[in-house]
Amino acid sequence: MNHALPMFNLAHRHTPREVVVPRSAEEVAEVVRGAAGTGEQVHPIGAGHGWTHAVVGGVALLTRGLAGVEIDPVAGRARIGAGATWAEVIAAAAPHGLAPLAGSAPAVGAVGYLLGGGLSPLGRTYGWATDHVRSFEIVTGGGEVLTTSASSHPDLFQALLGGKRAPGVVTSVDVDLLPLATVYGGGLFFDGADAEAVLGEWAAWSACIPATVNTSVALLRLPDRDTVPEPLRGRCTVHVRLAVVDEEDGAAAVLLEPIRKVARPVIDTVARLPVSAIGAIHADPEQPMPALEAGALLSSFDVDATRALLAVAGPQVQAPFAVVEVRRLGGLLAEAPRRPDSVAGRDAAYGLFVVSAPVPELFEGPVPAAVGDLARAMAPWASGRFQPNFVGSLNQPTALDAAWPDDVRDRLERVRHIYDPAGVIGH
Ligand SMILES: Cc1cc2nc3c(=O)[nH]c(=O)nc-3n(C[C@H](O)[C@H](O)[C@H](O)COP(=O)(O)OP(=O)(O)OC[C@H]3O[C@@H](n4cnc5c(N)ncnc54)[C@H](O)[C@@H]3O)c2cc1C
Numbered sequence: 001m002n003h004a005l006p007m008f009n010l011a012h013r014h015t016p017r018e019v020v021v022p023r024s025a026e027e028v029a030e031v032v033r034g035a036a037g038t039g040e041q042v043h044p045i046g047a048g049h050g051w052t053h054a055v056v057g058g059v060a061l062l063t064r065g066l067a068g069v070e071i072d073p074v075a076g077r078a079r080i081g082a083g084a085t086w087a088e089v090i091a092a093a094a095p096h097g098l099a100p101l102a103g104s105a106p107a108v109g110a111v112g113y114l115l116g117g118g119l120s121p122l123g124r125t126y127g128w129a130t131d132h133v134r135s136f137e138i139v140t141g142g143g144e145v146l147t148t149s150a151s152s153h154p155d156l157f158q159a160l161l162g163g164k165r166a167p168g169v170v171t172s173v174d175v176d177l178l179p180l181a182t183v184y185g186g187g188l189f190f191d192g193a194d195a196e197a198v199l200g201e202w203a204a205w206s207a208c209i210p211a212t213v214n215t216s217v218a219l220l221r222l223p224d225r226d227t228v229p230e231p232l233r234g235r236c237t238v239h240v241r242l243a244v245v246d247e248e249d250g251a252a253a254v255l256l257e258p259i260r261k262v263a264r265p266v267i268d269t270v271a272r273l274p275v276s277a278i279g280a281i282h283a284d285p286e287q288p289m290p291a292l293e294a295g296a297l298l299s300s301f302d303v304d305a306t307r308a309l310l311a312v313a314g315p316q317v318q319a320p321f322a323v324v325e326v327r328r329l330g331g332l333l334a335e336a337p338r339r340p341d342s343v344a345g346r347d348a349a350y351g352l353f354v355v356s357a358p359v360p361e362l363f364e365g366p367v368p369a370a371v372g373d374l375a376r377a378m379a380p381w382a383s384g385r386f387q388p389n390f391v392g393s394l395n396q397p398t399a400l401d402a403a404w405p406d407d408v409r410d411r412l413e414r415v416r417h418i419y420d421p422a423g424v425i426g427h
Contacts, residue, residue, distance in 0.1 A: 005060055007050030008107075011290040011363065011393070014051075016043065016060035023065040025137060025145045025171040032169065032424055033143035035059050041426035044169045047085045048108030052293060052392045058426055063111065066171050071096060076177050077134065082111045082170050090276050098177035099275040101129040103389075104241075104282035111170045116389030117162040117343040119351065121281045122183065124214045124331025125245040128343050130161040131332075132176045140168040141420025150339050159415040162343030164388035164400065165427045167420035184252035185214075185243035185281050186269035192236040192315030194263035195219065199306035201262040202240060206301075207349075211331030213255055214243040216282070218325035219313055221357065231266035236315035241281050242270055289358040291322065293392025294371050297348035297383045301326055308377040312370070313354075320362045320370050323355040342412060344403040345387040352378060353390045368394060 005014045017040070022028045035042045041058035045051065064083035071078050073096040080089055086102035089110055093099055101120045103113050118129025126132070135149035136157070146168075148157040160166055190198045202217045209215065217240050224234025231237070240259055244252035249272055256270065273280060298305070311317070313324045329348050337343065345351065354374060356367045371394045375382075386395065386403045401409055 005045060005050075005055065005062070007045070008048065008288050009050040009052070009291055010288050011292055011360065012051065012054040014055040014060065015057065016055050017057055019060045019062065021062045021065040025066075025139055028061065028066070028139040028169050028171055029143050029145055031059060031061055032139055032141065036141075036143060036422055036424045042169065042424055043426045044082075044166075046109030046112035047083055048112050049105070061169060063109065063169070071098070071177075073098065076179065077174060078177055079172055079174050080110045081172050082109070084110055086110050086113070087279070090278065093177050094181075094274070094276045097179060097181045099180045099278075100175060100177055101126050101132055102278055103129070104279070105284040105286070106279045107286050111173055113389065114173060114175075115160060115162070115166055115170065116164045117345060117387065119327065119333070119345070119387065119389060121185075121216070121241065121243050121278060122214055122245060123333045124211050124328065126178060127332040127335065128162065129175075130341060130343055131337060132178075133161060134174040134176060136160050136170050137172045138166065138168040138170045141422065141424040145171075154340070155415050156419055158340045159342055159412050161341035162388070163412045163415075164403070165412075165416065166425065167416040167418075168425055180245070180275050182272055182274055183243045183245050183278070184247065184249055184270070184272050185241075186271055186273065187267070187281065187283060188240045188242070188259060188265040188270060189232060189267040190238040190240070190263050191231070191266055192238065195236070195238050195310055195314050196306070197262050198238045198240065198259070199310065200303045201258060203301050203303055203306050205258045206328040209255070209328070212244055212246050214245070214328070214331075216241045216325055216327035218323050219315075219321070221319070221322055229267060237266070243278075243281050290360050290363075291358055292356040292363055292367055292394045293354065293390070294375075294394035295351065295353040295386060295390025295392060296375065296378065297345055297385045297387055298326070298350040298352055298378065298381045299348065299383045300381055301350040302381075305378065305381045308380070309374075312373045312377045320357045320359065320366045321354055322357050323353070324374070325353050327351045327353070342404065342408060344385060348383050348385065348387070351387055351390060354394070356394070
């Protein structure tokens with residue numbers, strides 16, 4: 001019935017029986033209890049990138065009515081409604097010299113991102129975004145409104161910290177903010193002809209950087225349109241994303257020198273940025289588009305890995321990808337959590353993520369074939385695990401379960417059964 005859910009990803013045809021926009025936790029509880037009574041599922045839909053598969057039947061619950069961001073500048077905390085985006089949190093926190101640990105695309109909903117762990121472009125310095133969560137308010141699949149924290153329903157809290165498929169609808173979250181006003185960062189864009197040199201240097205350099213340096217590299221294929229800067233238009237280019245925290249400009253520039261020296265950038269946006277401009281580091285697309293995605297975690301990414309990647313996705317190949325990116329993990333992302341959680345990816349060194357060209361005619365054959373080639377090429381470096389926020393429709397159906405070791409997956413399953421015994425919440 002409904003193809004027009006307000007989602008970023010236009011690739012999927014959504015057919016819920018009903019769409020609801022509740023305005024309070026009590027209204028959410030009514031929806032959940034009503035659906036349970038009729039044997040239907042409730043599908044929570046956040047404000048961001050949108051589902052990676054179709055919503056079929058049941059009740060699509062748009063969280064946008066659960067809006068609002070409250071900042072407590074003295075405690076350095078934010079209460080974030082489930083309908084709020086990171087951009088809204090950033091705007092509310094910035095006047096107090098505070099910032100949340102948002103992702104690469106601030107237009108994404110805070111809650112959907114936090115439920116998967118939350119990988120920020122500042123993650124090596126500050127850890128996973130869930131490391132900064134204090135509590136969630138949730139309507140469980142049983143229709144109960146609960147506040148869950150390290151001391152209240154700790155089993156549920158642990159599951160929500162990165163366990164992705166929540167056994168309820170999160171209605172708000174309390175997070176600690178960072179006392180951070182600026183970072184030194186941006187992007188270096190290189191011509192495709194320099195791809196081998198840039199990726200090779202990036203692989204060697206990124207293996208040894210301190211935790212104050214955050215970086216990823218992407219092969220971009222942007223459309224031949226006026227809205228795209230001329231040097232990037234209609235061709236394959238390389239984008240090195242950088243963010244240095246806690247260093248003076250001069251010291252930060254020295255840390256980035258090996259990458260800047262490897263070739264002449266065609267665009268260089270690296271500068272001292274207000275944290276409110278964090279989205280400029282990746283410059284992810286903000287307009288809705290059709291896309292299929294896939295992700296994988298890597299144990300390492302060396303110069304042989306860069307050659308393998310370029311052989312299937314580099315400028316010499318007609319690859320149906322808009323973005324193929326490798327994010328450096330490690331730093332505080334690799335540290336053991338301060339309290340029990342369910343974050344997947346702490347032990348990986350790099351994350352690989354691919355977004356297809358926004359061309360639906362390629363979705364049936366060419367895109368899955370190219371992703372298969374990429375997966376085979378990168379298999380020697382793959383850890384065999386996945387980061388839940390980066391599992392997409394082009395991953396194997398088993399990939400989300402394979403995000404966690406068996407004991408963690410079993411614990412998440414048990415917690416889902418306790419709080420949503422009838423399986424009312426669909427994801
Ligand atoms: C180009 C691109 C860049 C990305 N960059 C990053 C990044 O930097 N870091 C990162 O961590 N991820 C990133 N992602 C992944 C994506 O942003 C996250 O997976 C996030 O989940 C999307 O949030 P959303 O608001 O769109 O949630 P949705 O897509 O609406 O939902 C995602 C899942 O969360 C569930 N959910 C959403 N809201 C609730 C709620 N209130 N209660 C219970 N369940 C809920 C949904 O049911 C669904 O299962 C990126 C994705 C793309 C396509």
